Amino acid sequence: xxxxxxxxxxxxxxxxxxxxxxxxxxxxxxxxxxxxxxxxxxxxxxxxxxxxxxxxxxxxxxxxxxxxxxxxxxxxxxxxxxxxxxxxxxxxxxxxxxxxxxxxxxxxxxxxxxxxxxxxxxxxxxxxxxxxxxxxxxxxxxxxxxxxxxxxxxxxxxxxxxxxxxxxxxxxxxxxxxxxxxxxxxxxxxxxxxxxxxxxxxxxxxxxxxxxxxxxxxxxxxxxxxxxxxxxxxxxxxxxxxxxxxxxxxxxxxxxxxxxxxxxxxxxxxxxxxxxxxxxxxxxxxxxxxxxxxxxxxxxxxxxxxxxxxxxxxxxxxxxxxxxxxxxxxxxxxxxxxxxxxxxxxxxxxxxxxxxxxxxxxxxxxxxxxxxxxxxxxxxxxxxxxxxxxxxxxxxxxxxxxxxxxxxxxxxxxxxxxxxxxxx
Ligand code: UDP
Numbered sequence: 001x002x003x004x005x006x007x008x009x010x011x012x013x014x015x016x017x018x019x020x021x022x023x024x025x026x027x028x029x030x031x032x033x034x035x036x037x038x039x040x041x042x043x044x045x046x047x048x049x050x051x052x053x054x055x056x057x058x059x060x061x062x063x064x065x066x067x068x069x070x071x072x073x074x075x076x077x078x079x080x081x082x083x084x085x086x087x088x089x090x091x092x093x094x095x096x097x098x099x100x101x102x103x104x105x106x107x108x109x110x111x112x113x114x115x116x117x118x119x120x121x122x123x124x125x126x127x128x129x130x131x132x133x134x135x136x137x138x139x140x141x142x143x144x145x146x147x148x149x150x151x152x153x154x155x156x157x158x159x160x161x162x163x164x165x166x167x168x169x170x171x172x173x174x175x176x177x178x179x180x181x182x183x184x185x186x187x188x189x190x191x192x193x194x195x196x197x198x199x200x201x202x203x204x205x206x207x208x209x210x211x212x213x214x215x216x217x218x219x220x221x222x223x224x225x226x227x228x229x230x231x232x233x234x235x236x237x238x239x240x241x242x243x244x245x246x247x248x249x250x251x252x253x254x255x256x257x258x259x260x261x262x263x264x265x266x267x268x269x270x271x272x273x274x275x276x277x278x279x280x281x282x283x284x285x286x287x288x289x290x291x292x293x294x295x296x297x298x299x300x301x302x303x304x305x306x307x308x309x310x311x312x313x314x315x316x317x318x319x320x321x322x323x324x325x326x327x328x329x330x331x332x333x334x335x336x337x338x339x340x341x342x343x344x345x346x347x348x349x350x351x352x353x354x355x356x357x358x359x360x361x362x363x364x365x366x367x368x369x370x371x372x373x374x375x376x377x378x379x380x381x382x383x384x385x386x387x388x389x390x391x392x393x394x395x396x397x398x399x400x401x402x403x404x405x406x407x408x409x410x411x412x413x414x415x416x417x418x419x420x421x422x423x424x
Contacts, residue, residue: 001116003076005047008057011205013065019204020405028405031412032066038419039069041126043117045088045135047074049271051334052132052154055407058203062408068415073124075135081109088135094164095134096156107167114138114171128415131175140174148418151175156331157187165189176418182331184352196414199356200332201407202341202398208310210318211342217319221265224303224312226296226319230261231381234320236313236339239268239281239299242329244349247370249288249295251326254374256294259381267298267316269309317342321387322380326373327351337402340364340394345387347376357402363393 013032017025040063044052056072063070077085087106094100117139121129129149131137140149151172157165157180169189172178178195180186186195202209212220218228226232233252237243245266252264266285270278282299289295304312317323323339323346330351337357339346346364348354358364365380367373380387 001075001079001113002043002073002120003047005056005060005072005074008061008072009205011061011065015205016062016065016405016408019399019403020409021400024405024409028066028409028412031409031416032068035412035415035419036067037069038128038415039071039126040128040130040415041121041124042070042072042130042132043074043121043136043139044072044132045075045085046077047072052152055201056132058206058404059407059411062404063411066408066412068412071124071126081113084109084113085135091134091164091168092155094161095168097159097161100161100164102164102167110167111138115142118142118144127419134168137168138171141171148415149175150414150418151178153178153180153185156182156185158185160187177414179414182353185331198407198410199402200334200337201402201404202334202337203404204341205404208314209338209341210314212315212318214319214321217315220315221319224296224298226263226265230263230294231259231321232319233262233264233322233324233377233381234267234316234339235265235324235326236267236317236335237325237327237333239266239270239278239285241281242327242351243268244326244328245281245285246288247349247373248324248326249285250370251324251367251373251377252295254370255377255381258378261294262381263294263296265296265298265316265320267313269301269304269313270299271301271309317344320344322347322377324373324377325349325354326367327354330354332356336364337398340391341398341403343391343395345380345390346394347373347380349373357397358394359397362390363397364390 020028042056046053060070060072090100117136122144132152133154178190180195180197181200183197222228235248239245256262286297301309317339323344325333325336326349327333328349328351330353332353336346336348336354348358348364348366350368358366360366365376367376
């Protein structure tokens, strides 16, 4: 059922520590020393696509750089029973509260897959087991040993569909610790001492987070239709009502009255073609932007020709004078983190995830209405110094709290707590 994920990048401990704060660097080295040679096994659904795979692609090499023997196994789709991933997708949505019907046989298959995964895990030597998300979750129940086991739940379980949660909770209880990415996502059935929160982080060593000089980034955008002249406002995010792209268009139109020539790029590439909701939101924004020579929308990845979504996104973030993340609802909002790390002045929306990152007036601005967003845009576009000050503070705040070495430290602390350290 499982396949090992190979060909991960190599990073050195020196590179990693270059992005850690002094205190964190010291603690990472100390913990890693006591965990050296320990085998940590991560299991998730897929080696490609989605936030969990993104994190593991970075985290596993980071752990290895410090001598922890981290391995990553994902499901081999060819071996999963037919309909299994359809079921787990519905389960994922049900755990986030969507009303969903399940058949008794589906729960039986879910458990059977868990048994098989457990049988395979019994054959892979490890000291700590780390399981991510609902697909492999039942496995812990069927393991033949009681080695430390950790469950990562990357979704919001506060109001799950009761039936689905009733099936899943007994499996969740098999884990020593459950880790969430946001304290607001923790279901009340999980007691305080059994969960903890690791906030998200971005990998400063990933191509996606590269810093590119603004002029070079603007040149990159020219073949995609965005001229080099005029300031550029950017929002990168899926076309989703909670990201409020139409509010960005409205505010941009007001701000532009005093900042003529300014351009707006809304970038929300649709990776999978099966998202009717995104298409609807995109079509609505397209109608709003019709006939506007200063507004540029990016939705269909076909326009990318030789480039990739990752490269284009990284470039447009670097090209921006001001980045907007106008979210009404957002667990965290990595797009804000990514722009802040690139030293950009960011105007965020009222969502709680954004307010975890932006302190109004210190390292960015928060706007809670179209009028406020318009005023913030105008302020940022006309005051170059304010922009530079907020951008510099933004980068520093990300360096302190939201880079991968901090997440590595969170992991090391937890492993250390759960395993007996190797004495040197
Ligand atoms: N993203 C991208 N190109 C796009 C839209 C999104 O590369 O056109 C990336 C973005 O850079 C970020 C992730 O997708 O890394 C979105 O994460 P976020 O937490 O902001 O929002 P989510 O989509 O998970 O709600």
